[in-house]
Amino acid sequence: MGTLAKTAPARGLLLIDDQPAQGSLIAAMAGRANWRVSRAPDVNAALRIADSGRERIDAVLMDVWSPDADTAGAIAQMRRHWPHLPVVVMTAQDSARLAISAIRAGASDFVIKPIAPDRLLAALDHATTRGVDGELRPLAEKPQASLDFASMIGSAPCFRDLVESAMRVAPTPAPVLIEGESGVGKEVLAQAIHRASPLGAQPLVTVNCGAIPANLVESELFGHERGAFTGAFERRLGKFAIADGGTIFLDEIGDLPLDAQVKLLRVLQSGEIQPIGARMPRNVSVRVIAATNSKLAQAVSQGRFREDLFYRLAVVQLTMPPLRDRIEDLPALACGLLTRIAEQLGASRLGIDKGALDLLGAFDWPGNVRQLHNVLFRAAIFCRTGTLTRADFPHLARSTATGPAIAIADMPAIDAREPGPSIIDPFAADGHVRSIEAIEADMIRLAIHRYDGRMTEVARRLGIGRSTLYRKLAELGISA
Numbered sequence: 001m002g003t004l005a006k007t008a009p010a011r012g013l014l015l016i017d018d019q020p021a022q023g024s025l026i027a028a029m030a031g032r033a034n035w036r037v038s039r040a041p042d043v044n045a046a047l048r049i050a051d052s053g054r055e056r057i058d059a060v061l062m063d064v065w066s067p068d069a070d071t072a073g074a075i076a077q078m079r080r081h082w083p084h085l086p087v088v089v090m091t092a093q094d095s096a097r098l099a100i101s102a103i104r105a106g107a108s109d110f111v112i113k114p115i116a117p118d119r120l121l122a123a124l125d126h127a128t129t130r131g132v133d134g135e136l137r138p139l140a141e142k143p144q145a146s147l148d149f150a151s152m153i154g155s156a157p158c159f160r161d162l163v164e165s166a167m168r169v170a171p172t173p174a175p176v177l178i179e180g181e182s183g184v185g186k187e188v189l190a191q192a193i194h195r196a197s198p199l200g201a202q203p204l205v206t207v208n209c210g211a212i213p214a215n216l217v218e219s220e221l222f223g224h225e226r227g228a229f230t231g232a233f234e235r236r237l238g239k240f241a242i243a244d245g246g247t248i249f250l251d252e253i254g255d256l257p258l259d260a261q262v263k264l265l266r267v268l269q270s271g272e273i274q275p276i277g278a279r280m281p282r283n284v285s286v287r288v289i290a291a292t293n294s295k296l297a298q299a300v301s302q303g304r305f306r307e308d309l310f311y312r313l314a315v316v317q318l319t320m321p322p323l324r325d326r327i328e329d330l331p332a333l334a335c336g337l338l339t340r341i342a343e344q345l346g347a348s349r350l351g352i353d354k355g356a357l358d359l360l361g362a363f364d365w366p367g368n369v370r371q372l373h374n375v376l377f378r379a380a381i382f383c384r385t386g387t388l389t390r391a392d393f394p395h396l397a398r399s400t401a402t403g404p405a406i407a408i409a410d411m412p413a414i415d416a417r418e419p420g421p422s423i424i425d426p427f428a429a430d431g432h433v434r435s436i437e438a439i440e441a442d443m444i445r446l447a448i449h450r451y452d453g454r455m456t457e458v459a460r461r462l463g464i465g466r467s468t469l470y471r472k473l474a475e476l477g478i479s480a
């Protein structure tokens with residue numbers, strides 16, 4: 001993520017999205033990282049805004065949600081109008097087809113919903129700094145500072161043991177497999193290993209194996225020649241070729257489809273890649289670091305992951321502890337993360353008091369350091385003073401007071417006579433943003449509670465017809 005000084009001119013983001021709730025959330029995330037957001041409900045309105053020349057636009061973020069919409073046509077139209085503007089699309093997890101057609105039509109990148117703030121901002125920074133037609137920039141060049149061992153926060157014995165093992169393996173060429181729950185810092189550790197290795201000045205290229213649509217995996221990893229398949233308008237370098245001479249970080253390796261596992265194994269055995277449509281293979285020299293949220297050995301025993309590939313990758317295996325097992329590190333982590341967040345938000349400094357640290361220390365952090373970052377990020381956005389207190393964490397206060405963490409999304413249907421949610425939390429317990437549908441359900445529950453179940457008033461205040469309200473109640477499983 002970019003570290004923007006307060007005085008840096010705002011960059012312009014044109015958001016094409018016809019869902020106001022989602023748009024507001026994205027505008028809030030991007031706005032506080034110095035993006036000035038203009039919103040358009042559709043491509044035609046977006047073209048009018050751009051043509052008026054009144055707004056500065058550095059990137060376009062477009063929601064592609066409907067399989068019926070002509071996504072490719074819309075992106076091609078935008079690229080004709082604004083050949084130098086990167087277009088990032090956001091799609092649902094199950095809309096791989098839309099992401100593929102968007103990329104083929106010229107989109108620079110895609111993000112999968114629900115979108116975490118740091119991922120969105122990184123995608124926008126990445127898209128604007130690499131140019132529309134450029135190859136993906138290696139991670140080492142990302143504006144988001146990569147961490148080294150010295151800056152990895154944590155002094156708990158289990159964490160220090162891990163860091164020591166990682167420091168010992170870093171200078172060797174051995175492949176490393178990092179295991180750990182989501183958000184524990186596997187990517188940070190991979191960066192630190194890379195930076196401490198003899199390849200530290202070379203690129204570190206990250207591939208999120210879980211985020212690539214299955215039929216794009218091969219092209220993404222090994223590249224393709226122009227015309228290799230329908231829609232391959234340009235030759236594209238694969239991530240292995242970009243990482244040549246450096247390190248490749250294969251994140252969420254457990255999600256790699258089996259046929260791609262076969263091809264990856266072949267590359268690791270032979271040191272050669274063959275881009276799709278290329279006549280000759282080419283040699284590459286790449287150190288591999290892989291990471292997984294799940295137990296890969298278990299995936300092997302269940303036949304979901306190839307055993308031979310597992311042994312190739314797991315020459316050295318490092319397991320990262322979850323944050324709850326090193327909760328003594330929380331104060332130092334919170335302070336370190338707040339320094340970063342202050343930079344991102346252009347604030348001079350952000351602090352946190354002891355009461356708030358005690359509250360955070362009582363939570364069990366299923367989404368680990370990333371969740372802590374998101375919780376602090378959200379609190380910092382709404383904080384009016386420079387110091388976070390318990391009052392800045394109302395949702396956490398509620399869930400720690402009631403025992404285990406409860407996300408509003410998990411609450412049962414609310415009876416209008418029971419106290420309903422008073423604030424709608426955009427984040428789930430794992431630190432990722434919640435779906436629009438879950439937030440919409442909360443909004444309806446809140447309105448039913450607020451207007452004592454008077455459905456005409458509820459519909460009027462929500463700005464929808466009564467029949468739409470009843471349809472939504474049925475669809476969302478809300479009992480009023």
Ligand SMILES: Nc1ncnc2c1ncn2[C@@H]1O[C@H](COP(=O)(O)OP(=O)(O)OP(=O)(O)O)[C@@H](O)[C@H]1O
Pocket residue numbers: 118151152153154180181182183184185186187188189251291293336369370373
């Ligand atoms: N020890 C640490 N010191 C400082 N920041 C950290 C540390 N560990 C993690 N972070 C921060 O926490 C966030 C999550 O880290 P990271 O992306 O490396 O986790 P991950 O385990 O790779 O997550 P996922 O499995 O979801 O990909 C990042 O913002 C990262 O900078």
